[in-house]
Amino acid sequence: KPATMPPGSFGWPVIGSLPPLQMPITQHLSNLKKQYGNIITTKWGSIPIVVLADYQLIKKAFNHPDFQGRPNLFSFQLYSYFRNYGVGNSVGKVWADNRRFLLRHLRTLGMGKTHAEDSIQYEAKMLVEYLEEHNLDKPSEMDWSLNVAVLNVIWQMMASKRYAADDEEIVNYNKMVTEDFDIVQGPVFLLDVMPWLNNVLPNFIKNNVMKVDVLMRHRDEFYNYCLKMFDEHKKNLDPENPRDIIDYYLLEIEANKDDPDTTFISDPGMLHSVVNDMFTAGSETSATTLRWMILYMAVKPEIQSKIHKLLDAVVPSDRLPSLDDREQLAYIDAMLLDLMRISSLVPISLPHCATATVQFEGYTIPKGTMLLVCAEMCHRDPAVWKCPDDLYPEHFLDEDGKLDSKKDSFLPFSIGRRQCLGESLARMELFLFASAILQRFTIQPPPGVTLSTSTDPAMKLLNSPKPYKVVLKKRH
Numbered sequence: 046k047p048a049t050m051p052p053g054s055f056g057w058p059v060i061g062s063l064p065p066l067q068m069p070i071t072q073h074l075s076n077l078k079k080q081y082g083n084i085i086t087t088k089w090g091s092i093p094i095v096v097l098a099d100y101q102l103i104k105k106a107f108n109h110p111d112f113q114g115r116p117n118l119f120s121f122q123l124y125s126y127f128r129n130y131g132v133g134n135s136v137g138k139v140w141a142d143n144r145r146f147l148l149r150h151l152r153t154l155g156m157g158k159t160h161a162e163d164s165i166q167y168e169a170k171m172l173v174e175y176l177e178e179h180n181l182d183k184p185s186e187m188d189w190s191l192n193v194a195v196l197n198v199i200w201q202m203m204a205s206k207r208y209a210a211d212d213e214e215i216v217n218y219n220k221m222v223t224e225d226f227d228i229v230q231g232p233v234f235l236l237d238v239m240p241w242l243n244n245v246l247p248n249f250i251k252n253n254v255m256k257v258d259v260l261m262r263h264r265d266e267f268y269n270y271c272l273k274m275f276d277e278h279k280k281n282l283d284p285e286n287p288r289d290i291i292d293y294y295l296l297e298i299e300a301n302k303d304d305p306d307t308t309f310i311s312d313p314g315m316l317h318s319v320v321n322d323m324f325t326a327g328s329e330t331s332a333t334t335l336r337w338m339i340l341y342m343a344v345k346p347e348i349q350s351k352i353h354k355l356l357d358a359v360v361p362s363d364r365l366p367s368l369d370d371r372e373q374l375a376y377i378d379a380m381l382l383d384l385m386r387i388s389s390l391v392p393i394s395l396p397h398c399a400t401a402t403v404q405f406e407g408y409t410i411p412k413g414t415m416l417l418v419c420a421e422m423c424h425r426d427p428a429v430w431k432c433p434d435d436l437y438p439e440h441f442l443d444e445d446g447k448l449d450s451k452k453d454s455f456l457p458f459s460i461g462r463r464q465c466l467g468e469s470l471a472r473m474e475l476f477l478f479a480s481a482i483l484q485r486f487t488i489q490p491p492p493g494v495t496l497s498t499s500t501d502p503a504m505k506l507l508n509s510p511k512p513y514k515v516v517l518k519k520r521h
């Protein structure tokens with residue numbers, strides 16, 4: 046390791062210092078922090094890495110203009126056919142233009158406003174009705190209906206489409222996304238960190254062990270589905286009344302067709318990557334957070350009962366909770382924020398990459414270094430949180446019981462220039478879905494079962510609960 050880089054070690058030649066397979070990633074990084082401090086050098090395969098294990102350092106780094114790249118990881122790049130397309134994994138002007146475009150038009154389409162509220166409330170109503178019909182009074186898993194409800198919200202903003210909870214096409218797409226998340230957290234990781242393996246490994250290993258063929262098949266299926274959707278949109282496009290992000294994007298392409306430097310190019314691959322990024326980033330994340338919520342409510346009856354009392358006092362039982370009730374239901378928002386803290390859905394955020402050599406905190410961080418941040422460690426820091434390992438909504442309430450959401454050491458949506466661009470939509474969704482579910486049901490563990498809130502150790506990028514069953518009892 047160059048002496049000018051932060052303390053740590055590059056490990057062995059070729060393999061570097063790979064994280065142990067069965068150890069949760071936060072445990073591994075926490076061991077490195079104990080050994081080397083808050084800023085650490087390590088190496089996975091051929092990728093040099095700097096790990097940031099302190100909130101103030103993370104904030105500083107993720108606001109630095111030269112730390113906004115993404116590393117070239119095989120399983121991320123695959124989705125854009127290895128081109129600098131889309132928003133979640135793109136860099137430079139393509140990323141900046143697509144990000145600005147999406148933020149602007151998601152706001153036009155109601156992100157954070159009443160227009161989106163109506164559509165989320167509708168999905169919440171459909172979801173509770175579905176749960177009432179299928180999951181009442183018996184131990185049951187929270188099935189795909191949860192994913193479909195969440196996906197419908199983003200699907201409508203992107204493509205003006207919504208699906209029934211048991212629609213085959215959408216359930217199939219959800220299964221693909223979930224399966225892909227499992228696969229990219231498995232052995233294909235070796236292709237991410239040792240890209241040269243791609244040229245030497247025989248296809249039967251890449252396909253049978255790493256499941257690369259499955260990832261590619263899913264990607265192509267979704268690509269073809271998108272092409273059909275784009276054609277439909279082109280046929281029905283009314284420039285005076287754009288309906289959704291796809292319409293706005295088609296208009297942007299048209300408006301920029303004579304600009305040789307534009308990133309809004311007519312290659313459908315670009316729009317496909319934008320749509321794909323939004324669907325993957327916006328569905329599994331919110332759906333898994335709701336799964337955590339349902340689990341924690343079953344495990345913490347005292348918090349659930351406080352929420353029930355509050356809902357009964359504030360919201361008449363013949364209508365769903367709405368954003369107008371939000372101030373009076375601050376305890377629910379506080380519970381959701383603390384849920385995001387304790388579950389740390391994205392424990393190391395998404396990796397960033399240095400796009401230039403940077404002098405940072407007295408060290409040299411060479412161009413191409415990957416940056417990883419310890420969000421989960423910040424969320425469980427006993428020096429910051431009163432009850433670091435427990436769900437404790439009071440972490441996010443001030444002395445007057447008002448919501449206090451701006452906390453240091455709290456970064457479930459990451460921080461800085463690449464911070465989650467769906468944060469306000471996600472927070473609105475979580476509030477409306479969670480309060481609708483809790484207004485309608487009491488959530489209990491199955492008789493005689495002790496539910497565990499420990500995370501599934503097979504998951505590295507996303508902290509998911511282990512599969513569980515709960516009993517829903519109708520309240521109203």
Ligand code: HEM
Pocket residue numbers: 107132133134144199322323326327328330331334390391394395396457458459460462463464465466467468470471
């Ligand atoms: C509970 C729900 C969610 C959580 C916890 C979450 C978390 C995150 C995190 C940690 C990042 C990485 C930021 C970085 O690289 O520094 C991210 C990025 C992103 N998220 Fe979310 N997210 C959620 C919901 C959503 C939703 C609903 C959408 C879509 C509307 C969305 C769209 C995105 C996109 C497009 C990016 C990439 C941003 C970029 O690279 O500039 N997310 N999210």
